[in-house]
Amino acid sequence: MNTLEARQVEKAFGRTHALRGLSAKIEPGEIVAITGPSGSGKSTLLHCLSGIMRPETGEVHYAGERIDTLDEAARTKLRREHFGIVFQFGRLVPELTAVENVALPLLFDGHGREEATTVARAWLEEAGAADVADARPAELSGGQLQRVAVARALITSPKVIFADEPTGALDSVAGERVLSLLLGAARVNSATVVIVTHDNRVAAYADREIVLRDGVTAGEVMA
Amino acid sequence: MSIGHILLGLLTERPKHGYELKREHDERLPGAKPLAYGQVYATLQRLQRDGKVAISGTAQESGPERTVYEITGEGTADVHRWLAEIEQPAPFISSPLFARVVLALVAEGSADGYLLRQRSAHLERMRELTARKSSAGASVGELLAADYALHHLDADLRWMETARQRIDELTREIRA
Numbered sequence: 094m095n096t097l098e099a100r101q102v103e104k105a106f107g108r109t110h111a112l113r114g115l116s117a118k119i120e121p122g123e124i125v126a127i128t129g130p131s132g133s134g135k136s137t138l139l140h141c142l143s144g145i146m147r148p149e150t151g152e153v154h155y156a157g158e159r160i161d162t163l164d165e166a167a168r169t170k171l172r173r174e175h176f177g178i179v180f181q182f183g184r185l186v187p188e189l190t191a192v193e194n195v196a197l198p199l200l201f202d203g204h205g206r207e208e209a210t211t212v213a214r215a216w217l218e219e220a221g222a223a224d225v226a227d228a229r230p231a232e233l234s235g236g237q238l239q240r241v242a243v244a245r246a247l248i249t250s251p252k253v254i255f256a257d258e259p260t261g262a263l264d265s266v267a268g269e270r271v272l273s274l275l276l277g278a279a280r281v282n283s284a285t286v287v288i289v290t291h292d293n294r295v296a297a298y299a300d301r302e303i304v305l306r307d308g309v310t311a312g313e314v315m316a
Numbered sequence: 317m318s319i320g321h322i323l324l325g326l327l328t329e330r331p332k333h334g335y336e337l338k339r340e341h342d343e344r345l346p347g348a349k350p351l352a353y354g355q356v357y358a359t360l361q362r363l364q365r366d367g368k369v370a371i372s373g374t375a376q377e378s379g380p381e382r383t384v385y386e387i388t389g390e391g392t393a394d395v396h397r398w399l400a401e402i403e404q405p406a407p408f409i410s411s412p413l414f415a416r417v418v419l420a421l422v423a424e425g426s427a428d429g430y431l432l433r434q435r436s437a438h439l440e441r442m443r444e445l446t447a448r449k450s451s452a453g454a455s456v457g458e459l460l461a462a463d464y465a466l467h468h469l470d471a472d473l474r475w476m477e478t479a480r481q482r483i484d485e486l487t488r489e490i491r492a
Contacts, residue, residue: 293473294466297442
């Protein structure tokens with residue numbers, strides 16, 4: 094099974110300890126919110142779980158395999174094949190149009206340009222962003238950027254979707270639309286969702302909350 | 317809450333009978349306490365006495381014959397006067413949550429455990445409201461009521477986190 098687990102993970106940036114022996118387990122298909130005040134280690138945990146970053150000590154496991162010991166290339170491959178990631182400000186490639194951004198993961202996977210573009214347009218349609226398919230990121234509103242970023246994260250039907258403050262830059266109603274889109278698609282694919290958020294109203298969409306304080310879990314709140 | 321103004325507001329649409337007013341109140345303000353029929357009837361009598369509503373006839377659907385009320389010119393002016401006013405923001409909010417945090421500090425020396433348990437209860441309620449809001453067929457009234465409750469619970473949670481940080485900070489200062 095595609096269980097995701099951090100075991101006694103520690104990570105420091107200089108003298109600042111972001112994670113101090115943190116353990117957390119996320120079951121397949123779960124929607125989990127990681128919450129906590131600024132500097133509590135939320136984003137660092139997401140980066141360690143998704144293989145973007147390697148912890149100094151401790152272990153990270155995915156689907157029965159230890160992933161923190163994999164080299165950069167193997168972790169990139171894992172992310173491309175199994176994970177979808179949405180960041181706060183979309184992090185789209187500014188030189189590419191929305192549809193080109195969404196098609197990127199498929200192009201990396203070796204699909205042809207025409208096929209990738211067709212699938213990307215369908216995802217933009219699904220995300221309610223078909224009308225901005227040929228616009229560049231600088232021409233998009235915050236809500237549109239996030240819809241495009243969600244389409245890009247979902248295009249490979251990932252097993253796990255990581256979202257770091259996906260609605261942080263949006264107003265309530267626009268944020269709700271982005272979340273509905275993300276969680277709706279995840280439920281259809283039985284994907285696991287890990288959302289880092291400081292917004293309690295976003296956390297209320299999750300089945301479970303992992304509360305972080307000073308780099309360790311302060312508690313877990315089950316649905 | 318001014319029930320008289322709410323009933324007058326509902327009557328601006330068209331004449332209605334008492335049972336209809338009660339049903340519409342409960343449906344359109346889903347977060348509010350449902351009105352008792354006696355309360356509707358007593359309020360309508362008062363409004364009639366004050367010249368803000370008048371009897372326009374009777375209606376009979378399946379049950380008994382019901383008196384239908386219409387709003388008068390004076391009633392209409394009263395609703396608009398009421399809508400032009402504002403609700404006074406509460407100058408100081410006393411909350412049972414606040415009392416528990418203070419007493420947990422007094423009696424147990426720490427509010428951390430309480431704050432975490434309360435967070436869990438608040439978030440559970442927020443989950444229920446979010447699920448209700450996300451379900452197909454939620455009415456505008458239900459959406460607005462759920463949003464209102466969610467924002468208030470969120471404000472409690474943010475206050476609770478601030479309280480925890482303040483207590484931490486003060487404890488550190490005292491120990492230093």
